[in-house]
Amino acid sequence: MKNKKLIIFTTIFFLIVNSIGSWEGKLGIFAFPLFIVLFICYVLLFILFVRQLFLLAKEKLADKQRLITSITLALVLTLTFFKPRGLINFDDLRGKNLLVADYEGAGSCNSTLKFKENNKFTNRDVCFGIDEITGTYYRKGDTLFFQNIAPMKMKSKYSEFAIIKTYQSPKGIYVGQLILYKNRKDTTGLRFDITLNKLTSN
CATH class of the missing domain: 2.40.128 (Lipocalin)
Known part of the structure; x- marks a missing residue:
């Protein structure tokens, strides 16, 4: 149940990061607070990712759901690190x-x-x-x-x-x-x- 909630949270974070380029100009003074919140979420997801890896190693990869969660976290964290403004360049569109x-x-x-x-x-x-x-x-x-x-x-x-x-x-x-x-x-x-x-x- 906890892993499902984590995947949902990770997915929402990923969707916000990848769509923010289309509406950040409407945020005004709320833009920077949102960026701070997203940064905190990123750090939190990284900490949870490390924890998932530790538990996976402890369980010797026996928990398939945890393995899926870890792969999802790794993918989102990596893509966000290299593409912090999202995969889509809305300005080019x-x-x-x-x-x-x-x-x-x-x-x-x-x-x-x-x-x-x-x-x-x-x-x-x-x-x-x-x-x-x-x-x-x-x-x-x-x-x-x-x-x-x-x-x-x-x-x-x-x-x-x-x-x-x-x-x-x-x-x-x-x-x-x-x-x-x-x-x-x-x-x-x-x-x-x-x-x-x-x-x-x-």
Whole structure:
């Protein structure tokens, strides 16, 4: 009975780890507490795995259910160690990246903008939590215009457009800047460093 409960717990843990990439952007400030809980669960599963191995050795592999439980634990622990964000890359499922730009704010806060080949974009903010803004865009020359912003509460707050400034940085890390403007009256903008740009070649 205990082994069945352990297998169920292990399966739930595995499913959460492998699906979190599709909904972590909706967690906000609850993202980091969840990651801590998952880490604790991983350590707990590892301890239980070691215990199962000890009991298996003591029983000389006689308990088949314990053997199945141990194999399940070993598989989940190994896959999670090498693929902590899951086996599925949900970002790749959204489409091929044409332009990627990063912004690093105070306190190591980070924002990443990705423009896809299907005219969709994602803006992932990591700062005391994880927030994700999605939408569509269209391009006119070196300007990208944002549309269909989600969630709705960000529609009036998000930038209206962004301008691509291409150059090659001395160390070759960045290939330009993406400057986001709230509206046409905005003269300052928010500058993102471009790490990938295939838009200008299209």
